[in-house]
Amino acid sequence: MRTGEACALTWDNIDFKKRIISIEHDVYSKVKDEKGRWYISTPKTKKGIRTVYICDTLLIALKNYKNKQEELKKMYGKDYHYYHVENVTNIFNKVVEQRIVEVSKKKKESIINLIFTKEDGPFIGTDIIRYPYKVIHKELGIKNCRFYDLRGSFATVSLRNGAKIREIADILGHSNVETTENYYISSSNETLKSTIKNFENNVQSDIINNIIKYK
Structure with a gap:
């Protein structure tokens, strides 16, 4: 809000x-x-x-x-x-x-x-x-802490916990998701690591199957 x-x-x-x-x-x-x-x-x-x-x-x-x-x-x-x-x-x-x-x-x-x-x-x-x-x-x-900054914190934490970007944008009152993505959501080392880990988990089985196939 x-x-x-x-x-x-x-x-x-x-x-x-x-x-x-x-x-x-x-x-x-x-x-x-x-x-x-x-x-x-x-x-x-x-x-x-x-x-x-x-x-x-x-x-x-x-x-x-x-x-x-x-x-x-x-x-x-x-x-x-x-x-x-x-x-x-x-x-x-x-x-x-x-x-x-x-x-x-x-x-x-x-x-x-x-x-x-x-x-x-x-x-x-x-x-x-x-x-x-x-x-x-x-x-x-x-320092440099404003009430308004809590909107960004809410957006980042919500996305990290599985909320969809459109849902977050609606709660914040944004007409388009680009505003939410560009100005309200920040990345952290943990979220970046998590993104890579999730990618690895999703494609790992395919990679292993391909390796086995070409042995």
Whole structure:
């Protein structure tokens, strides 16, 4: 999942019974004004709109996180921050963008149940991911590490464990497998050795038969 896609998720995108996440939106930032700086849009390509299945570990984590968020909403009460989507129109009154705006206490806008917010509800978009990676950089000494890089790690490990390239591309939201192959999958010495070993095992019997034939 892309950073913006993860931050755009609402609880309506999570189906705990079917164990799927529906990825339908992306968030991006612009110059900050009195209404904030975060905007929401659909993914770049049709393949970007997709579903991702929830594994056991993530299912437990999401349920625990949702329960915790509900407790915080009760604790903060009227001081909790809520948001809605506001249309941005041009001079012809055509919607050209949509932005994420805090709900006014004087109005009753349609609230979106954002998943990733600060403790008392403020939505800070992709900034919410920066702090954990500062910790990774400082405490673990891992440089040039980004949340986005986890997509490449997922692709490489999945392929190594037998997943098909088309399946990986679909999960990542790529329109074509070339993008997945060229930019998201890396080889290691172990995988290269494994490739040669698999080739050897597959053709070994034919080679032996040919050697026997020409003795």
